[in-house]
Amino acid sequence: MFVVGLLLLALGLVGLFFSIFPPIEEARLGAIGVALGCGASGALLTYLDAPSRGRSELPAGFVRGRATILSAEPTAGSVAGYRMVELTLEVRPKSGLPFQVKRQFSAGRLGPVEVGRMLDVAYDPANPERLELA
Numbered sequence: 001m002f003v004v005g006l007l008l009l010a011l012g013l014v015g016l017f018f019s020i021f022p023p024i025e026e027a028r029l030g031a032i033g034v035a036l037g038c039g040a041s042g043a044l045l046t047y048l049d050a051p052s053r054g055r056s057e058l059p060a061g062f063v064r065g066r067a068t069i070l071s072a073e074p075t076a077g078s079v080a081g082y083r084m085v086e087l088t089l090e091v092r093p094k095s096g097l098p099f100q101v102k103r104q105f106s107a108g109r110l111g112p113v114e115v116g117r118m119l120d121v122a123y124d125p126a127n128p129e130r131l132e133l134a
Contacts, residue, residue: 003080005045012039062122064134067091067101072113075104082108091123091131101131109133 015034022028058064067089075084085107092098101123107113110133124130 002046005042008038008042009046012042015039058122059132061124061126062132063093063125065091065093065121065123067119067121069113069115069117069119070100071115079106080108082106085110085113089119089121091121091128099128101128103131105133
């Protein structure tokens with residue numbers, strides 16, 4: 001959805017250009033409509049699905065923790081143009097013993113992938129394999 005929002009924003013800018021410099025004078029109103037409709041909907045979609053907007057609410061039953069990247073291996077495939085990476089994480093809960101989890105993530109959600117880097121995570125204490133970036 002984020003990419004669709006960016007494309008709609010670009011289409012809105014094209015409509016704005018043609019509303020200022022119309023190739024045919026009668027097309028000015030249509031170009032203004034394209035600029036307003038696509039620009040506004042593109043801005044809304046881009047804002048609502050921006051990758052930098054973290055989820056403030058945890059899924060039901062999940063708790064927050066910190067995890068350290070122990071290893072990172074690239075895997076086949078990609079999501080939204082970003083490579084997938086299999087991470088081995090050591091999760092340190094606030095109470096209890098640390099545990100290890102292997103999980104695949106999109107490199108676009110991770111930022112720099114370095115061994116030893118700390119990540120904020122949310123996990124299900126009943127099933128620690130269910131782990132998400134927080």
